[in-house]
């Protein structure tokens with residue numbers, strides 16, 4: 001069995017999948033953190049691997065950038081590969097004052113300017129939220145690792161270059177950071193009756209015109225990786 005975008009057979013993915021946006025990050029995780037990793041996807045260069053971490057089966061699959069892209073991959077993982085939990089590991093722009101470069105955000109909720117939810121034809125506004133089980137496991141893992149994390153709302157935007165310059169408005173609502181994928185992931189999880197969480201490291205703070213160097217991004221990414229993998233061992 002394969003899907004339009006994934007070539008693996010049923011059983012090729014572990015029940016828990018980590019999803020970085022960049023497929024080369026998936027390869028990096030497989031090569032540096034997983035034991036016995038084998039490649040399970042290369043369609044469109046969107047690399048995916050399955051291996052183990054501390055004896056627990058885990059997959060890593062690139063999601064691409066933006067809600068349409070993660071929407072496709074997460075839908076296929078939940079609905080065609082019986083994946084139970086997806087943990088997105090990505091970068092975000094920090095919005096509120098207490099969020100600094102390289103900090104980690106656990107997105108308990110994901111606001112969005114996307115109309116992804118329109119497909120569900122709900123008579124109101126859907127609130128995309130993380131799985132409490134995953135969120136709690138991640139918060140406990142962060143505490144055990146001595147990592148300080150922020151927990152709260154983020155914004156999943158459909159635009160990276162925003163003509164309306166709306167970050168100051170989201171800041172008024174104490175939205176911690178901006179990225180481009182989580183709300184669609186949380187909605188797909190809700191619709192499929194599965195679990196999702198987004199963990200982000202802060203790569204830039206657009207309102208303060210600050211950004212990390214590529215070395216800092218790598219270190220921040222490694223800390224987040226460790227947090228995501230330790231979370232998987234607690235599920």
Ligand code: HPA
Nearest residue numbers: 091092093160178179180
């Ligand atoms: N905007 C959108 N997505 C992002 C950003 C940003 O400033 N930083 C990292 N991901």
